[in-house]
Amino acid sequence: MQPASSLDGVTRDNSIVVEKLVREFKKGPRAVDGIDLYVAPGEIYGFLGPNGAGKSTTVLMLTTLLPPTAGTARVGGYDVREEGAKVRSVIGAALQEAALDPLLTGRDHLRLQTMLQAVPRAERKPRQQELLDRVGLTDAADRKVRGYSGGMKRRLDLALALVHRPRILFLDEPTTGLDPQSRTALWEEVARLAREDNVTVFLTTQYLEEADVLADRVGIIDHGKIVAEGTPAALKAEIGRPSVHVIPCREDDRPRIADLLGRFGEKLGSDRDLAVRLREGIGMVDVIRAMDADGVVVDDVELRAPTLDDVFLAKTGRTLEGEATGADGAPAR
Amino acid sequence: MSVLSLQIGALAQRSVVRTARQPASAIPPLLFPVALMLINSGGLKASTQLPGFPTDSFLAFALAVPFIQGALFSTMNAGTDLARDIQTGFFSRLSLTPVRGGALLAGQLAGIVVLGVVQAVFYISVGLLLGVRFAAGPAGIALLLVYAALVAVAFGSIGSFLALRTGSGEAIQGLFPLLFVFLLISSMNTPRNLIAVGWFRFLASVNPVSYLIECVRSLVITGWDVEALALGFGIATVISIVALIAASRELVRRLARS
Numbered sequence: 001m002q003p004a005s006s007l008d009g010v011t012r013d014n015s016i017v018v019e020k021l022v023r024e025f026k027k028g029p030r031a032v033d034g035i036d037l038y039v040a041p042g043e044i045y046g047f048l049g050p051n052g053a054g055k056s057t058t059v060l061m062l063t064t065l066l067p068p069t070a071g072t073a074r075v076g077g078y079d080v081r082e083e084g085a086k087v088r089s090v091i092g093a094a095l096q097e098a099a100l101d102p103l104l105t106g107r108d109h110l111r112l113q114t115m116l117q118a119v120p121r122a123e124r125k126p127r128q129q130e131l132l133d134r135v136g137l138t139d140a141a142d143r144k145v146r147g148y149s150g151g152m153k154r155r156l157d158l159a160l161a162l163v164h165r166p167r168i169l170f171l172d173e174p175t176t177g178l179d180p181q182s183r184t185a186l187w188e189e190v191a192r193l194a195r196e197d198n199v200t201v202f203l204t205t206q207y208l209e210e211a212d213v214l215a216d217r218v219g220i221i222d223h224g225k226i227v228a229e230g231t232p233a234a235l236k237a238e239i240g241r242p243s244v245h246v247i248p249c250r251e252d253d254r255p256r257i258a259d260l261l262g263r264f265g266e267k268l269g270s271d272r273d274l275a276v277r278l279r280e281g282i283g284m285v286d287v288i289r290a291m292d293a294d295g296v297v298v299d300d301v302e303l304r305a306p307t308l309d310d311v312f313l314a315k316t317g318r319t320l321e322g323e324a325t326g327a328d329g330a331p332a333r
Numbered sequence: 334m335s336v337l338s339l340q341i342g343a344l345a346q347r348s349v350v351r352t353a354r355q356p357a358s359a360i361p362p363l364l365f366p367v368a369l370m371l372i373n374s375g376g377l378k379a380s381t382q383l384p385g386f387p388t389d390s391f392l393a394f395a396l397a398v399p400f401i402q403g404a405l406f407s408t409m410n411a412g413t414d415l416a417r418d419i420q421t422g423f424f425s426r427l428s429l430t431p432v433r434g435g436a437l438l439a440g441q442l443a444g445i446v447v448l449g450v451v452q453a454v455f456y457i458s459v460g461l462l463l464g465v466r467f468a469a470g471p472a473g474i475a476l477l478l479v480y481a482a483l484v485a486v487a488f489g490s491i492g493s494f495l496a497l498r499t500g501s502g503e504a505i506q507g508l509f510p511l512l513f514v515f516l517l518i519s520s521m522n523t524p525r526n527l528i529a530v531g532w533f534r535f536l537a538s539v540n541p542v543s544y545l546i547e548c549v550r551s552l553v554i555t556g557w558d559v560e561a562l563a564l565g566f567g568i569a570t571v572i573s574i575v576a577l578i579a580a581s582r583e584l585v586r587r588l589a590r591s
Contacts, residue, residue, distance in 0.1 A: 099422030
């Protein structure tokens with residue numbers, strides 16, 4: 001985390017520096033409750049949390065679309081509250097819903113965006129074509145957007161965010177609702193942007209895999225507060241030990257197996273689950289030997305490395321996967 | 334070309350393209366007012382026999398109404414389009430560009446003006462085809478097109494204000510009948526001085542829409558009537574200014590960006 005005093009010394013770079021950022025809504029809870037975070041230039045920062053955790057509200061504040069109630073945030077070296085126009089000039093954003101006009105074609109959208117972003121006349125058409133090629137929409141460029149699939153809309157949304165070659169890119173749940181193929185294609189493009197163009201990417205997601213695969217560092221937000229932050233590997237290492245999960249052959253054996261597993265570490269999940277986080281120095285082989293010695297027959301035994309969901313569980317007492325959907329608390333805009 | 338004019342041009346182009354690609358919303362503002370005019374002309378032709386009626390052609394008298402009726406339709410369409418942009422997040426996308434608030438409104442209105450002028454050309458063409466002779470001549474027709482543009486700005490600004498205020502296309506469609514009432518209680522079918530019912534005559538006299546209609550009517554059937562022109566242009570200008578100020582304030586509130 002960037003030290004508090006760093007705000008004054010920040011240069012005009014691609015970083016995001018946030019200190020004690022708060023957003024309160026009338027008659028509502030604190031959607032964002034005093035968060036601090038630092039995203040380094042060229043880094044992909046995964047902002048992970050369930051629906052309603054405060055992810056989108058944070059993005060709206062960092063993109064100047066929603067004034068903070070308190071706290072400070074500098075994006076690309078500019079204060080989001082005082083230097084909104086400058087912030088907008090260095091960022092690109094693809095917000096939660098692909099905000100496209102169904103009556104315009106993909107090329108129409110890019111033409112409009114290049115004009116509004118004041119791209120020089122001579123560069124407009126080449127830039128439009130370059131972006132269409134990059135997101136794989138050249139063949140569909142002259143079709144109306146209302147005929148696009150969800151993946152195509154998301155890719156066009158990304159292309160529009162890149163028109164003016166932003167230094168910092170905000171992607172708010174960019175792959176929600178996409179099929180695996182479209183999701184992978186989008187991940188590749190985002191990774192390429194960071195790797196080759198040194199674009200800083202602030203990515204919100206509720207998909208653990210997305211954060212794990214794509215993000216250099218992850219911040220986990222819950223109820224408006226950041227509860228954990230670090231590289232995916234470091235966060236998982238913090239949780240530490242792997243877990244063993246057993247599927248019994250006979251239901252009658254369940255209590256016996258649960259007792260047996262309890263000898264090797266901390267039980268996970270509900271009483272119905274047969275899973276244990278192994279204590280230091282214990283391996284899966286010890287569990288299997290014990291089951292063999294007790295004559296327990298099982299259908300399957302699995303050793304699982306810690307996941308980001310385990311991290312989320314450890315930090316919040318809940319699992320992220322399977323969270324009910326709900327509103328973030330940010331107003332419709 | 335300045336950045337501002339480039340932005341206005343881009344947004345106006347989008348507005349026109351959108352309308353051209355949804356004939357279901359572009360054609361009714363053209364055809365419905367003309368259809369109503371033809372029906373009224375047939376049914377109310379006898380009105381021209383009233384002593385003091387300003388012309389012997391009810392069609393020439395009624396030709397003014399489509400101009401205002403078409404503008405009302407445009408108000409609803411413009412407002413609904415803007416409200417849809419707010420609902421879908423497209424407005425937020427525009428907010429993230431360097432586009433200025435003034436350009437957002439001007440671009441939207443420029444598109445409405447283009448459509449308003451196209452409507453006016455259509456109504457004038459229909460009138461000419463049906464034998465209406467414009468008393469103010471070709472210069473009057475040219476002025477009529479300018480007036481149509483001004484009325485489009487006035488009503489388009491009202492539509493933009495409503496859209497920015499409510500952010501709901503449904504709310505704007507719900508308000509449309511209310512706007513239509515202003516047309517019905519105007520001098521659309523009878524000259525004010527010939528309205529016999531006292532209360533209706535009073536309402537038509539205080540209703541600004543009456544003067545907007547009479548401005549067009551003067552160019553068609555009277556010639557160069559300075560008072561009618563001054564009232565029509567003046568009222569359209571005042572509505573434009575008031576609605577633009579109100580819409581601008583709502584735009585600032587809606588943008589709420591730093």
